Amino acid sequence: MYKVLSCLLFIGIIALSGCGPTTQVTRIDSDTVVDLSGRWNDTDSRMVAETMITDCLSHVWINNHNQTSGERPVVIVGSIRNKSNEHIATQTFISDIEKAFINSGKVRPVSDKSERDEIREERADQSEHAAIETIKRMGRELGADYMMTGEINTIEDREGGRQIVFYQTNLTLTNIESNEKVWIGEEKIKKYIGRKKFKM
Structure with a gap:
């Protein structure tokens, strides 16, 4: 009897382990816009950089x-500070800015300090x-x-399962010799995040 119960218990454990969640990975195009959490992502970084550099170079x-x-003009990208309340990969954003500068053909970007x-x-x-x-x-x-x-920067407004996240990016271009600010730009993104509650 003991052996039968042990065997049934073993079979039950195997059956339950097979009912767990599975992970499915699908490769998608890197330019595809996907918002899972509503947080700052690669699409935001690229679009903000391209929009702001286009504006900068039109002044x-x-x-x-x-x-x-x-x-x-020779341009260097200095520090971009993350003053938001979430983790943002600012180095990726800096790379997107440099890429937009290079692709414009209007300026000559140079390497940063590191x-x-x-x-x-x-x-x-x-x-x-x-x-x-x-040599x-x-x-x-x-x-x-x-x-x-x-x-x-970010501003958040949250109520229940709903959330508004507002991102504001400010960039300044300064003449290194004279310390004159020759361009100031800002770009805003506003996201509504709604989370559904599961009903039992």
Whole structure:
């Protein structure tokens, strides 16, 4: 009798374990817009960056620079601070900004501080180990004319299973030599998040 009960218990455990939730993964196009939680996501990052850089490059500062220097302005993206109450991958947003700058063809973006340090180490290493005709010289970096900085803020309003999340991104472009702010832009996103309650 004991063996029969043990066998039935074992079969029951196996049966129950097979009834658990399963995970299904489907690959989708990286440009597909998917909002699961309503939080800031890759689509928000890309769209905000593209919209704001398009606006930035349509203002008078770039024409003034081109007329004065005769060359495309050199731009560096500085810190983008996350002042929201959620985790936002600001480095991804910075990369989206740099990509929008590069794709415009109107400015010359340069590497930020962390990237420069790594590149300088490589040049120093080349001076010791690379063939003379392939060594890249020191002191040939492009000095940036302008720096872009900014921040991302959120405001939330929540009631029951409903929630409104408001994102505001502010970016500023500053002339590094004169400290003059030549462009200030903002972009807003408002999301309604409704959560259904399960009925037993």
